[in-house]
Amino acid sequence: MSVVTRFAPSPTGYLHVGGARTALYSWLYAKSQGGQFVLRIEDTDIERSTEEAKQAILDGMNWLGLDADVGPIYQTDRFDRYREIVEQLLKEGKAYKCFMPAAELDDIREQQKARGEKPRYPGTWRDRTDHPDGQPFVIRFKNPLEGKVSFDDHVRGAIDVANSEMDDLVIVRSDGTPTYNFCVVIDDWDMQVTHVVRGEDHINNTPRQINILKALNAPVPEYAHVSMILGDDGKKLSKRHGAVSVMQYRDDGYLPQAVLNYLVRLGWSHGDQEIFSKQEMIDLFSLDAIGQSASAFNTEKLIWLNQHYIKTLPTAEVAVHASWHFEQQGIDITQGPALEDVISVQADRVKTLAELASISRYFYQDYDEFDANAAKKHLRPVAREALEVVQQKLADIDTWSPETIQEAINATAESLDIGMGKVGMPLRVAVTGGGNSPSLDLTLNLIEKSKVVQRINKALDFIQTRENS
Template identity: 75%
Template sequence: MTTVTRFAPSPTGYLHVGGARTALYSWLYAKSKGGKFVLRIEDTDIERSTQAAIDAILEGMQWLGLDWDEGPFYQTQRFDRYNQFIDQLLAEGKAYKCFMPSAELDAIREEQMAKGEKPRYPGTWRERTDHPQDKPFAIRFKTPQEGSVIIKDYIRGDIEIANSELDDLIIRRSDGAPTYNFCVVVDDWDMGISHVVRGEDHINNTPRQINILQALGAPIPEYAHVSMILGDDGKKLSKRTNAVGVMEFRDEGYLPQALLNYLVRLGWSHGDQEIFSVEEMIELFSLDAIGQSASAFNTDKLIWLNQHYIKTLPAKEVAEHARWHFAQQGIDINQGPALEDVITVQADRVKTLKELAQISGYFYQEYEALDEKAAKKHLRPVAKEALLLVQSKLSALTQWNTESIHNAINQTAEELDVGMGKVGMPLRVAVTGAGNSPALDLTLNLLKPAQIEQRINKALEYIANRENT
């Protein structure tokens, strides 16, 4: 049997980290079994579903590299299919019309809660045939009143729920719209879903869906209900409150490889291994290795992973994602060295791609002003001689490479009989506008000699102005 998994988000908000982890686990399981991964948009909540949310979900999936084999399917485009099966259940006596007004049901539930009972629909119209004319009605599924449903769960083992705990759920509202729990059942059957990986908040839905599947004569998928993710504050992540959208991680400068690696370890493990390539995830992943306990989100751990990937991925791969950040900061990377070369010299010095762009502007454009603190410390009158000499030596170079640049700086220090810092720091501030940069020979090698000469002149002008005040 072909393994088919699915990710089925509701487009009532962005793709948050909990949803992304569920999508990743579903995707990995399908890939590990050589199966198919289906993307389904569960947009039956028409009032709250938006195109913006759909776009955000698709963008998040694409950024993470979680490609789907089929879809995206939209439930709102399949109402005829759902109604076909609802009518079938009605005809077979497995569903019925319910004319109870919502106000009456609300009053019943309030009374039940006041007595300490579980609020539920009492089955008033389950066997009645005295249907009123021209009054709105919903369609309810006839839940079996005897026995129980056993959910075979990869993560939690067997979960048994008595049918007496379940009421007759609505499968079509009075406005004619099929409901979530019924649409899911038909979709999973039609799409051949063999394994359902989803959050533990769906455990209450699963026995209802299994009962409907059995009533339709459909096969029962296998299930894996994943535990919740807690935020840095220890509270449950919620799409409506404090969950962070996947694209916010992109905006803050995280690599998708880092976020994927982080998410896969939020509940799943393989020994003590921390770093996983996508290929390793696919090879090693299994549903029964997912833990039952809630996972705590740790931003510091994600930052550590992000640094690791910035430093160890091929610079070309990092550049594919870094370009966006340079563009966001108005930096035209076509006016300077290859971005891959800048990443190579800066990778050890940054935590995020956003930070990379922030500290690398001087490679592509003139800095607006010298860093006041660095200039005050290092561009003093005493630095003038060193800057003039190193400028002349750099201008005289016939070969422009790290070795020749390094030698020119060294020779300047030797001729002036000063420490390297007396030459290097004024030169660094002059060339970059600030007091921090990669090694000077690496930094200058990525700039044009004319740029360097112009910037040293700018620093000398600063010193001259300082002398005259």
């Protein structure tokens, strides 16, 4: 039997970190078994589902590279199929119409709570046939009254739930729309899903869904209910902990490779290994290796991984994602050196791609003003002569390269009998506008010679202005 997994988010918001991890685990298991991964959008909650949220889910999956073999499939396109199965269950006496008003059911539940009982529907309309005409109703599934539901969860182990603990589940609302627990069952059956990976908050739904599957004589998939993700403070991950939307991590400058690597380790491990390529994840992943304990999100660890991937991935691969950040910051990367070359000299100096774009602006556009502290310290009258001499030597270079640039800087220091810093620092501020950059030979090599000479002129004018003020 071929393995089929699915990720089935509800489009009522962005793709959050917990959902992304579930999608990753589902995707990895399908790939590791040579199976198929289905993306299903569970949009039956029509009032809360939005097109924007649907697109956010698709964007998040696309950015992470979790491509679906089937889908996206939308539940709202399958209402005819759900109605067909409902009619079948009604005909077979496995479901029934319930005319109990919502207010009456609320009163019953409040009385049950007052008696210390578990609030539940009492089965009033389970076997009644005196259906009132023109009255609104819901359709409930006839849950077995005796016995139990047993299943072996890949994460939780053996789970047993007595049928007496469950009431008759509403499968169609009074407005005629099918409910989540019912649609999930029909979808998993029709899509031949063999393994369901989802959050532990769905454990209570599983016995109900298994009973519906059995009523339909449908195969029951295997389940793996993963623990929740906690924030650094041990509380459920939420907006107060920072970015919880997958696309927010994109916006903040993280590589998808770093996010995937971090997510896979939030509950799954392979010995002490910390860094995994996507192929290694596929080769090594196992549902049975997912831990039961909740995982705490550690932003510092994610930053460390992001730095690792910025430094070690091929620069062309980093550039694919970095170019977006340059565009967001209004930097035209067509007006300067190849982005891959900039990444190669800046990779060791940044934590995020957003930071990479921010500190690389001078490669592509002239700065408006000097960094105040750097200019105050290094663009002083004493630096004038060194800048004039090095400017001339740089202008005289025939072949612009790191080697010839370094030779010009060295020659300037020698001719003036001064330390390298008294040439290098004023030159760095003159060319970049600030006091930090990669080594000058590499930095200047990525900027056109004419621009370097022009920017030194700007620094000399700045010094002249300070002298005259």
